[in-house]
Structures are given as C-alpha cells and as structure tokens.
Amino acid sequence: MTSFRRLSQGGRIDRGRPLNFTFNGGKRQGFAGDTLASALLAANDIVVGRSFKYHRPRGVMGAGLEEPNALFTTGKGGTEEPNAIGPALELRDGLAARSQNAWPSPRFDLMAVNSLASPLFASGFYYKTFIGPFQKSWMFYEPFIRRAAGLGKTSYAADDVRHETRNAFCDVLVVGAGPAGLAAALAAARSGVSVVLAEQDFELGGQLLSGADAALEAWRAETVAALQAAENVRLLPRAVVQGIYDGNHAIISVGGTALESLRARSIIYAAGAVERPLVFENNDRPGVMLASALRSLANRFALVPSQRAVLLTNNDSAYEAAFDLAAHGVAVTVADLRREISGALMSRAAGQGIVVFPESGIAEVIAKPDVRAVKLSGRHAVTIECDVLGMSGGWSPLVHLTAHGGIKPRYDEAIAAFVPGAFASGHFAAGACNGVFGSRAAIASGDAAARAALGHLGRAKLPAAATLPEGEDLAYAITPVWNATQGSKGKAFVDFQNDVTAKDVAQAHDEGYSNIEHLKRYTTLGMGTDQGKTSNINALAIMAGLRGVGIGDVGTTTFRPPFTPLTVGAIAGRSVGHHFRPTRRSPLHDWHQKNGATFIEAGLWKRAWYYDWAGKTPQEAYVKEMELVRHNVGLSDVSTLGKIDVQGRDAGEFLNRVYVNGFAKLPVGKARYGVMLNDDGLVLDDGTTSRISETQYYLTTTTAQAGEVMSWLEFLAQCHWPELDVHLASLTDEWGGMSLAGPKAREALALALPGVDLSNEGLPYMGVKDITFEGVPVRLLRLSFSGELGYEIHCPANYTEALWEHLLKAAAPLGIKPYGLESLASLRIEKGHVAGLELDHRNSLDDLGLGKMASxxxxxxxxVLRQREDMMAPERWSLVGLELLEAGKTLRGGSILFAANDEIKGHGRGYITSVTWSVELQRFIALGLYQGGLKHEGEEIICAFPLKNEQVKARIVSPMFIDSKGTRLHA
Amino acid sequence: MRIPCPHCGERDVNEFRYGGDATKQRPAHGDKDFQTWNAYVFEFDNPKGPHEEFWQHTLGCRQWFRLKRNTATNQILGGGQ
Incomplete structure (x- = not known):
C-alpha cells in the first residue's frame, strides 16, 4: 500500500513553521518549504485526482512542472484558478485545493464508468465522429462529451487578483537556477554586467535541492549568497520564462501575478531536463512515480516511502534515488531493463543492501487503486510488496525555449535525447538542457557559457574558469527501452494527462497518422497543460519504432510558448476594464457630465449621445433635439473631428494633390468641402478645409479617420513628395469645436459675439473668419452638417468650455439647448450627407454621388485606379435615399434591399447604411447603397431584416430629403 | 522587436506603425499609366529574409522612415533613414 513517512530531521522544510491548508475541504497541515504535492503525500493523500478521459485514479508522479496528473483547482470565486501543478505549487497558509476530473471524490468517482466505454475514447474518436458515416452520431455524443471534457473549471467571477506588467532590460538572462544556471550567473555577475536569473522554483538550486551531496550543497549555498549580495544581479524565483521571441525578448511570468517583458543582450539557457516515465501496463497507478520525484521527496521534503520501494530503470540515474532512499532506511529493489550495468553501481548497491535484478521489467502492477506490489518479468519473476514503484526512462533536456525561435532540436544517440539544434547569435546553453548531465559538469558548462556570453557582449577580459566542488558525478549511461510493455492486462500510458496509451499510438500509425504532428492531433498526445513534457519523447520513439526509422527522423512536434500554463489575468495585466484601452474625452466632457448627457463610445472617444432635457431614452431624445435644430437653434460638441494645421509655401499644391477637388485656388477666408481617395481609388475620408492665409490651411477630417488621414498625409509629405514645402501639425486635441445650427443660429451667435459682422457679406456661407474674443483666438466657420443655417466655432481646448457656456448663456433668451451625437448624425441623414457608415473604404466617389467633385x-x-473597369460599372451599389412606405413599421440599419419582385434570399441588391426618423417628413427615412443607385429613383423596393424576420416596403428617393436648393444654408 | 527611430533612437515596436514595402518607387504624381499604378498598389513580393519597409514612429516623433529588416528573424539590418 502506498504510504510515506516524514523523516524527523533533514530536508529543506521548516518544521518550526507549520502551514494549514485544505484538500477537498478536509484540513491538512504541512510545513514552510513544502509543495502542495509533498504536503499531500505527507498526509498520505495518495489518490489526488482522476484522469481526463478514463477517470482513472491518479496520484503525484513528478517532482516539478512536468507533472501530468496532480493538477488542482485552488481558491474560490474571484481567485479561483484551475490546473495548479501540485509538485510546483509552493504551500502557503490557508491554501484551499480541490481535485479535478473527480466527482464526488477522487477515491470514488462516478465518471470512472468511462473506463468501460473506452472504445469511445480511442485515437481519432473526434475525427471519426465528425467525418464519414459516423457524422450523425456526434449529435448524440456531444452533450455527454462536453459535460465530461475540460481540464479543470474556473469561476465566472471577475478576477480579484491584481496583475502587473513590467518591462526590463539586462545584459545576460540566465534561465534556470540549477548548477549550470547558478554557475553562469555567478561568472557573469563577477564581470560586472547586469544579470537576471529566472527560476521557476521558489528556491534556487534546481536538481541540487533534491540531492544529498554535501560538497555540492556547500557550493550552492555559497553561490546563492554571492548572487544575493551582488548589486548587478536580479534574482527572480517563482519566475517561469514562458517564451523567447525575436530580438532576445523573453516573456517571464513572475509569481503568477506579474508578467515581465525582458530584453536581454544575451541569453543563457540552463533550464535543465525532466525525467521520462517508462511505458508499461498500469504505469499510471497511484504510487508509480518518477524515480527523480522519489529522490526529491526524500532529500528535499524529508519524505520517504514507509517501507519498500521498487525502481524500474533503463539508465544509471535511478540509482541515485536508490542510494538516497536506502540511506534513509527504505528497502530498495531495482529492476533494471538493461543487461549491462556498471560494476561500480552494482557494488555500491550491494554495499547499501539494494537488490538489483538486471534484464527485468514489470509484469504486473498490483494496485487497489494505489500500488500494493509489483510482479517482475524476465529472469527474476518475483512478486514484491512495496509502497511505491519508481521509474526512470532517462532524461529529456528541456529544449522548449531554445526551440521557440524556430530551430529544431537534434537527436543525440549517446544520451537518447533531443538537444538544442543550434543557437541564434547571443544565445548559449549549459547543463542538462544542453545534454550535459551531472552537477559538476553542469557547473563547468554554465561557467563556460557565461564566458562565451561575455565574449559576445564584447568584454575583453574574461574571468578564469571556476573551480569545481570536490567529488565526482555519477556517470550517466542509458540503453533506451521505449516500450516496456509485457503484453499483460491493462493500459500502458504514454501521455498520462491526455490518457493516450501505447496502443493508441500504434492505432494512429495503422490508420496512417504516423507523422508526429498528425499523431498529436489524432490522439491529443502532447496537448493539455503539460504539453507532453513527460510524454512526447516516448511517443515519438515508439512511433519511430513502428515506422522503422530513426528517432531523429521522426522529429519533435513544434514547441510553442507558453512553457507552462499561465492565467489570462497575467497576460492581460492591468489592461482590464477601464484600462483596457485609452479613453479620449472632449474638452467639454465635464460639462456634458454635469448637464445631463448620456455618453456613447465612438472609437476611443466618449461622446455626448443625448441630453436629458430632451428625453429619457435616445429614441425620445434625438427627435426632440432634431426639432430644436430644425425650428430653433442648438449647440453640439464636434471637438472630436480631426483637425490638421497645414502650412508651407506648397500647402495649396499639397492639398490639390490629396483632395479630388481643387484647393490651390481657394480664396483666403473661404472653406471648401473636400474628399480624398486612397491610392486604389476608393474614398478615404471627407471634411471641410479652409484657407487661413496664403500659406496656411485648416483641414478637418471625420472623427473615425483622424489618425489614419494624419498618418497618410505625413507619409506622402515625408516619403514621397519631399520637394513640397509643407508642414503638418495635428490640432485634434489642442483645439475644441462646437456646431451651432438652426434657423436662429445667426441671432444666437450675434448675442454671444456682439460686434462681429455676421451678415451674409461679413461671413457668407462657406466663409471663415478668425476673431479674438476676450483675448482668445476663435475661428468661425460658416458650415452646415445639418442642412440648417450653421456655424462651427473652434478655439483652443482650454477655452472651449468657457466659450460653450458663454454661447448657451448669451443665447438663452432664444431657447438654445445642447444636442448630442444621435441627433447630429440624424440631421445629416435628412440632408443626405455621407458619414462614416457610408465611407467604409469600399465605395468610389460615384457610388456616393460625389463623382462630379473630381477635378x-x-x-x-x-x-488613375478609380477608373478601373469594375469601379466604372453602371450597376454598382450606390447611394440612394429611402422612404418607408408602411406606417407603424420601422426601417433598420443593415437591412438587405431587394427589388419588388425579387425572391428574398442571399445578399440582395444593397443594404441600408443609416436610418432616422425624419422630423421634417414625419416618417422613417434612410440612406443606403442600391444596385444601380438613383437610376431606380421612384421605385418601390423591399427592405428585409432576416434577424427579426421583417420585410417592409420603401421607395427610392433622392438622398437629399430636405432643402434641396440650399436656401437654408444661405439664409 | 525594437526599431531604431532615426530621430528618437531604439524603441519598442508598439510605438510604430508599419507602412508597407519600401522597395517600390511611387509613380510620379500625375502619372496616368494604369499598369504602373496597378503594379505599385497591388503587386507585392512577400520576401522571407531581408526586406526594406516603411515605418512611422506614430507614438513618438511621427517620422516616417525606411527600415531594413529580416522578415524571418525580425533582425534589424539597417536603421531608419
């Protein structure tokens, strides 16, 4: 029966600092220095979860991030997090952990019935269900599968954890603080360069923390102390380097709540290696663990199997676990799959009372559900009662990060493992992740890598090679045995997390999915939170065997960031809610807020949508506000318009080139409506531009295109027409603007600006006048978006609110009120002005009825390109006005337009872009694009809105619904 | 990726906007040839390796410049000019 006992002394736990935590609601206690996994094992919680597909009982298997089984959900509500890796999770007081994939408890799980239905979960199940004759069965299985699937669950509550994002720079980034990483950091630090040492564990030392060698421990302690004391070293424990990107850019998650974006001038990879499991029947039973995990538990967490351990291995490293367990009084038997075992190991084993059986495998794991005994195969077919079965299939260097840049790993026969293929300039590797096993060898290689990195940084004087700790590393010899199955009953797991067996790999091969990337998709092998850290190499080696090719020829799947799971919260950082994107506020924002405006988001802007004087809903309010402008006078905030100051001797020529109509001959003091195209001949933007002086123009753009137009004009001026003397400056934020419109607009303005000549002679339609009012420069432009007599009044942003208030106060006797974006946008529909909804970068000048403007x-x-054949086609969708013909019904934006006799199907002949209730016509009107455009004026058509299953009749009319002669504008 | 702005120096790519292929010569203003414009606006190579592009330091000095970049590795091969 699997059980562990805590040693009374030793290890790296602090027995003076007990920590209370809960597991599935039950109270537990561990110590500072424990991981969740070690604390659970100390409490003899052996079955800690269920497997993903078959819901088989599972226990802790590994000693770190590679763990495929022992995943937990921690926290609750706003702090709930799924898939915490038990052996990598630092125990903390108050931690609440729950099992996953198990209901009601991991020991007794109702979904274990899945094991009986296992054909359902064989390779390619999903594929076979989706395609071919089985397609219909998906309808039947889906709800069942959806309920059962999913690795962990998370809360819908908002994240309570505060996440941070930070940027940093350094000369040398060292990834991993095992012997290689510590040595590299120390050598780099001593030369004075800035060093960041990132380590996923909460303690520095890597494999050294799990060892029992006094000389190495002394070196570790001394090195860590030296690094802690060095001012040019930043130590980052609990920090996982999640990805390496172009330009020596590392993304590091720190403590689960911060994300560091680090630019390093050079990178030293010392990420280490993970031990591979062996593939044999029932290798997933609780109590079957990696040999290295047993060693780590013994030396670091003072936790050993109660009485007896059996170890199964194909290499020498498992003997380190055997020696250390035996030293703590555990009875150890080693079943070695190899024939040849070094004499040194055999004699040391014999000296410690360890029984070694060469050429032995595991015939049977007797488990209920945890390991009770194992039956060996081979020459020594004995049954041994034991607490645990440790396995070692050799070590896989962690080549993930070195492969992120796209360099494929290379297979090294000597150590039966993949090692980094090559390095980008400035990248170096040391220790186990580079295939250098043994702690002293790792120290030497880390030290050498640091010197290489310093050379890359241009350091002329390199430090001398480090002195290694006394003693010798255990040699590493391996005879790979990729498939250790014995043909007995039970599943032999390759991928524990995804429940993929050796049989599934064979089946995928038989069905033609023998490419390693296909194997992954077909069986899900290597997916999930561990991304196959323990399974990939075994799987591709088994596949290589089936295909009869070398392992190197099969290759690995692509390694992609992140290296370990990280929360979405950590990626988002502080960019959530209000901080998700910037908010732009008009200089009148505060006034709007104090005076009953409801806001609407328009791009990044918050704009006043409607005011409560006019109604409680936008539907009610915009009509009232339209009536205000049509019959009286209103004031609206147009500060969001793009405003560009264009100056220079060639400003006129410049504008002549970018606008379709002429601007060079525009008289000073005059404004003109202009349209610009993209190079492809489609409409980019429109706006009004006025001439302030011979060499200065004031250009406005739509709110939506302000940034784009500015950038485009700068591009042309700087890159393509440098010969033109023209200078551009954005005034969008520096100047505010307001639109005064309505039959009483002139009266209102006269009340506010006494003494200014506002007559048709003094300021005619499309006239511009700069005045100074109480010392403030004010620009008056007689323009109209609404179709009424209108003025735009622009001034520096700091004074906009004061001027706005002054206007409202001065014109109060006339009944002036503010009007919002909804009515502003509706008034222009009545007038037939195009806006953002029509200017969608897909329409030509002619489509919008503006063809006559082109010079x-x-x-x-x-x-040139606007005259492409298709753009000149007579039947293009072009601008029309629409009048609703059915009282009591409504027109809707986005409706699809059909001719009266068309079948209502497909994309129709056009669509509605903008809709409003017309206060003038007392009916719904719309702008839209219709095949052939105004050639169909007067025809009755159908507007279909399939989402609401509506069809209404409308008539095609001129888009200029009001004042087609422009009498009001010139009033 | 960090981009050397000719005015401000090296800055994060997030401060810049990409402006397309800079190896092509914009036709002279007033060029009426349809094929010339068609080739300039629509026909692009998509080279893997060294390339010359336009970039603008939009969140900085707003300068447009040409940049040589390896599109496969994002290595900067020549600074802004």
Missing amino acids: ATKPFVGD
Missing part, C-alpha cells in the same frame, strides 16, 4: 484638370491621389 478634370489636375491629377490627384487615386485618380
């Missing part, structure tokens, strides 16, 4: 006498951007 025939000067070239302009887009003039």
Whole structure:
C-alpha cells in the first residue's frame, strides 16, 4: 500500500513553521518549504485526482512542472484558478485545493464508468465522429462529451487578483537556477554586467535541492549568497520564462501575478531536463512515480516511502534515488531493463543492501487503486510488496525555449535525447538542457557559457574558469527501452494527462497518422497543460519504432510558448476594464457630465449621445433635439473631428494633390468641402478645409479617420513628395469645436459675439473668419452638417468650455439647448450627407454621388485606379435615399434591399447604411447603397431584416430629403 | 522587436506603425499609366529574409522612415533613414 513517512530531521522544510491548508475541504497541515504535492503525500493523500478521459485514479508522479496528473483547482470565486501543478505549487497558509476530473471524490468517482466505454475514447474518436458515416452520431455524443471534457473549471467571477506588467532590460538572462544556471550567473555577475536569473522554483538550486551531496550543497549555498549580495544581479524565483521571441525578448511570468517583458543582450539557457516515465501496463497507478520525484521527496521534503520501494530503470540515474532512499532506511529493489550495468553501481548497491535484478521489467502492477506490489518479468519473476514503484526512462533536456525561435532540436544517440539544434547569435546553453548531465559538469558548462556570453557582449577580459566542488558525478549511461510493455492486462500510458496509451499510438500509425504532428492531433498526445513534457519523447520513439526509422527522423512536434500554463489575468495585466484601452474625452466632457448627457463610445472617444432635457431614452431624445435644430437653434460638441494645421509655401499644391477637388485656388477666408481617395481609388475620408492665409490651411477630417488621414498625409509629405514645402501639425486635441445650427443660429451667435459682422457679406456661407474674443483666438466657420443655417466655432481646448457656456448663456433668451451625437448624425441623414457608415473604404466617389467633385484638370491621389473597369460599372451599389412606405413599421440599419419582385434570399441588391426618423417628413427615412443607385429613383423596393424576420416596403428617393436648393444654408 | 527611430533612437515596436514595402518607387504624381499604378498598389513580393519597409514612429516623433529588416528573424539590418 502506498504510504510515506516524514523523516524527523533533514530536508529543506521548516518544521518550526507549520502551514494549514485544505484538500477537498478536509484540513491538512504541512510545513514552510513544502509543495502542495509533498504536503499531500505527507498526509498520505495518495489518490489526488482522476484522469481526463478514463477517470482513472491518479496520484503525484513528478517532482516539478512536468507533472501530468496532480493538477488542482485552488481558491474560490474571484481567485479561483484551475490546473495548479501540485509538485510546483509552493504551500502557503490557508491554501484551499480541490481535485479535478473527480466527482464526488477522487477515491470514488462516478465518471470512472468511462473506463468501460473506452472504445469511445480511442485515437481519432473526434475525427471519426465528425467525418464519414459516423457524422450523425456526434449529435448524440456531444452533450455527454462536453459535460465530461475540460481540464479543470474556473469561476465566472471577475478576477480579484491584481496583475502587473513590467518591462526590463539586462545584459545576460540566465534561465534556470540549477548548477549550470547558478554557475553562469555567478561568472557573469563577477564581470560586472547586469544579470537576471529566472527560476521557476521558489528556491534556487534546481536538481541540487533534491540531492544529498554535501560538497555540492556547500557550493550552492555559497553561490546563492554571492548572487544575493551582488548589486548587478536580479534574482527572480517563482519566475517561469514562458517564451523567447525575436530580438532576445523573453516573456517571464513572475509569481503568477506579474508578467515581465525582458530584453536581454544575451541569453543563457540552463533550464535543465525532466525525467521520462517508462511505458508499461498500469504505469499510471497511484504510487508509480518518477524515480527523480522519489529522490526529491526524500532529500528535499524529508519524505520517504514507509517501507519498500521498487525502481524500474533503463539508465544509471535511478540509482541515485536508490542510494538516497536506502540511506534513509527504505528497502530498495531495482529492476533494471538493461543487461549491462556498471560494476561500480552494482557494488555500491550491494554495499547499501539494494537488490538489483538486471534484464527485468514489470509484469504486473498490483494496485487497489494505489500500488500494493509489483510482479517482475524476465529472469527474476518475483512478486514484491512495496509502497511505491519508481521509474526512470532517462532524461529529456528541456529544449522548449531554445526551440521557440524556430530551430529544431537534434537527436543525440549517446544520451537518447533531443538537444538544442543550434543557437541564434547571443544565445548559449549549459547543463542538462544542453545534454550535459551531472552537477559538476553542469557547473563547468554554465561557467563556460557565461564566458562565451561575455565574449559576445564584447568584454575583453574574461574571468578564469571556476573551480569545481570536490567529488565526482555519477556517470550517466542509458540503453533506451521505449516500450516496456509485457503484453499483460491493462493500459500502458504514454501521455498520462491526455490518457493516450501505447496502443493508441500504434492505432494512429495503422490508420496512417504516423507523422508526429498528425499523431498529436489524432490522439491529443502532447496537448493539455503539460504539453507532453513527460510524454512526447516516448511517443515519438515508439512511433519511430513502428515506422522503422530513426528517432531523429521522426522529429519533435513544434514547441510553442507558453512553457507552462499561465492565467489570462497575467497576460492581460492591468489592461482590464477601464484600462483596457485609452479613453479620449472632449474638452467639454465635464460639462456634458454635469448637464445631463448620456455618453456613447465612438472609437476611443466618449461622446455626448443625448441630453436629458430632451428625453429619457435616445429614441425620445434625438427627435426632440432634431426639432430644436430644425425650428430653433442648438449647440453640439464636434471637438472630436480631426483637425490638421497645414502650412508651407506648397500647402495649396499639397492639398490639390490629396483632395479630388481643387484647393490651390481657394480664396483666403473661404472653406471648401473636400474628399480624398486612397491610392486604389476608393474614398478615404471627407471634411471641410479652409484657407487661413496664403500659406496656411485648416483641414478637418471625420472623427473615425483622424489618425489614419494624419498618418497618410505625413507619409506622402515625408516619403514621397519631399520637394513640397509643407508642414503638418495635428490640432485634434489642442483645439475644441462646437456646431451651432438652426434657423436662429445667426441671432444666437450675434448675442454671444456682439460686434462681429455676421451678415451674409461679413461671413457668407462657406466663409471663415478668425476673431479674438476676450483675448482668445476663435475661428468661425460658416458650415452646415445639418442642412440648417450653421456655424462651427473652434478655439483652443482650454477655452472651449468657457466659450460653450458663454454661447448657451448669451443665447438663452432664444431657447438654445445642447444636442448630442444621435441627433447630429440624424440631421445629416435628412440632408443626405455621407458619414462614416457610408465611407467604409469600399465605395468610389460615384457610388456616393460625389463623382462630379473630381477635378478634370489636375491629377490627384487615386485618380488613375478609380477608373478601373469594375469601379466604372453602371450597376454598382450606390447611394440612394429611402422612404418607408408602411406606417407603424420601422426601417433598420443593415437591412438587405431587394427589388419588388425579387425572391428574398442571399445578399440582395444593397443594404441600408443609416436610418432616422425624419422630423421634417414625419416618417422613417434612410440612406443606403442600391444596385444601380438613383437610376431606380421612384421605385418601390423591399427592405428585409432576416434577424427579426421583417420585410417592409420603401421607395427610392433622392438622398437629399430636405432643402434641396440650399436656401437654408444661405439664409 | 525594437526599431531604431532615426530621430528618437531604439524603441519598442508598439510605438510604430508599419507602412508597407519600401522597395517600390511611387509613380510620379500625375502619372496616368494604369499598369504602373496597378503594379505599385497591388503587386507585392512577400520576401522571407531581408526586406526594406516603411515605418512611422506614430507614438513618438511621427517620422516616417525606411527600415531594413529580416522578415524571418525580425533582425534589424539597417536603421531608419
């Protein structure tokens, strides 16, 4: 029966600091220095979860991040987190951990019935269900599978954890603080360069923490102390380097709550290696563990199997576990799959009373559900009662990070493992992750890597080679045995987390999925939270055997970040909620807020949507606000418009080139509506541009395209037309603007700005006038978006609110009120002005009814490609007005347009872009694009809105619904 | 990736916008040849390896410049000009 006992002394736990935690609601106690896994094993919680597909009982298998089984959900509500890795999770007081994939408890799990239905979960189950004759069965299985699937669950509650993102730089990044990493960091630190040492564990030392060699421990303690004292070294424990990106850019998750973006001038990989399991029947039973995990538990956590351990191995490293367990009084038997075992190992084993059986495998694991005994195969077919079965299939260097740059790992026959293929410039590797096994060898290689990195950094004087701790490393010899199955009953797992067996790999091969990437998708092998850290190499070696090719020829699947699971919260950092993106506020924002505006988001802007004086809902309010402008006078915030100051001797020529219509001859004091195209001849943006002086223009853009237009104009001016003397400056944030509109607009403005000549002579339609009001520069532009008599009043942002308040106060006797974005946008529909919804970068000038604006006498951007054959086609979808013909119904934006006799199906002949209730016509009107456009004026068509299953009749009319002669504008 | 802005120096790529292929010569303003414009606007190579591109330091000095970059490795091969 699997059980462990805590040693009364030794290990790296602090017996003076007990920590209380819960497991599935039950109270437990561990010590500072424990991991969740070691504390659970100390409490003899052997079955800690169930497997993903078959719901087989599972226990702790590994000693670190490679763990495939012992995953837990921790916390609750806003702090709940699934898939915490038990052997890598530092125990803390108050930790609440729960098993996954198990209900009601890991010992008794109702879903274990899946084991009986295991054909359902064989390789390619999903594929076979989705395609071919089985397709229909998916409908039947889906709800069942959906309920059962999913690795861990998380809360829907908002994340309570505060996450941070930070940026940093260093000369040398060392990944991993095992012997190689410590040595590399120390050598780099002594030369004075800035060093970051990132280590996933909460203690520094890597494999050294799990060893029992006094000389190595002394070296570790001394090195860590020296690094802690060095001012040029930043030690990052609990920090996982999740990915390496272009430009020596490392993304590191620190403590689970911070994400560090680190740029290093050079990188030394010292990530170490993980031990591989062996593939034999029932190798997943609780109590079957990696040999290295048993060694780590004994030396680091003072936790040993109660009485007897059996170890199964194909290499020498398992003997280190055997020696250390035996030293703590555990009876140890080693079943070695190899024939040849070194004499030194045999005699040392004999000296410690360890029984070694060469050429032995495991015939049977007797478990209920945890290991009770094992029956050996081979020449010594004995049955041995034991607490645990340790296994070692050799070591796999962690080549993940070195492969992130796209360099494929290379198979090294001598150590039966993949090692980094090559390194980018400035990248180096040391220790086990580079295939250098043994702690002293790792120290030497780390030291050498640091010197290479210093050379790369241009350090002329390199430090002398480090002195190694006394003693000798145990040699590492391996005879790979990839498939140790004995043909007995039970499943032999390759991938424990995804429940993929040796048989599944063979089946995938038989069905033609023998490419390693296909194998992964077909069987799910190597997926999940551990991404196959313990399973990939065994799987591809078994596949190589089936295909009869070398392991190196099969190759690995692609390694991608992140190296371990990290929370979405850590990736998002502080960019959540309000901080998800910047908020842009008009200079009038505070006024709107104090005066009953409801806001709407328009891009990054918050704009005043409607005001409560006009109604409680937008539907109610916008109509009232429209009536205000049509019959009286209103004031609206247009500060969000793009505003660009264009200056220079060639400013006129520049604008002549970018606008389809002419600007060079625009008189000073005049404004003109202009449209610009992209190079491809499609409409980019529109706006009004006025001439302030011979060499200065004031250009406005739509709110949505302000940034794009600015960048485009800068591109042309800087890169393509450097010969033009033109300078551009964005005034979008520096200046605010307001639109005063309505039949009483002139009266209102006169009340606010007494003494300014506002007559048709003094400021005619499309006239511009700069004045100074109480010492503040104010720009008056007589423009109209609404179709009424109108003025835009622009001034520096700091004074916009004061001027706005002054206008409202001065014109109060007329009944002036503010109006919002909804009515602003609706008024322009009545007038037939196009806006963002029509200017969607897919329409030509002619599509929008603006073809006549294009100059025939000067070239302009887009003039050649706008004459492409398809863009000149007569039946293009182009701008029309629509009037609803059915009282009591409504038009909807996005409706699909059909001719009266069309079948209502497909994409139709166009669609509605903008809709409003017309206060002037007392009916719903719309702008839209319709095949052939106004050639169909007067026709009755159908507007279909399939989402609501609506069809209404409308008539095609001119898009200019009001004042087609422009009498109001010139009033 | 960090990009050397000719005015501000090396900055994170997030401060920049990409502006397309800089190996092609924009046709002269007023060029009426349809094929010339068509080739300039629509026909692009997508080289893997060294390439010359336009970038703008939008969140900085707003300068547009040409940058030589290896599209496979993001290695910067020549600074802004």
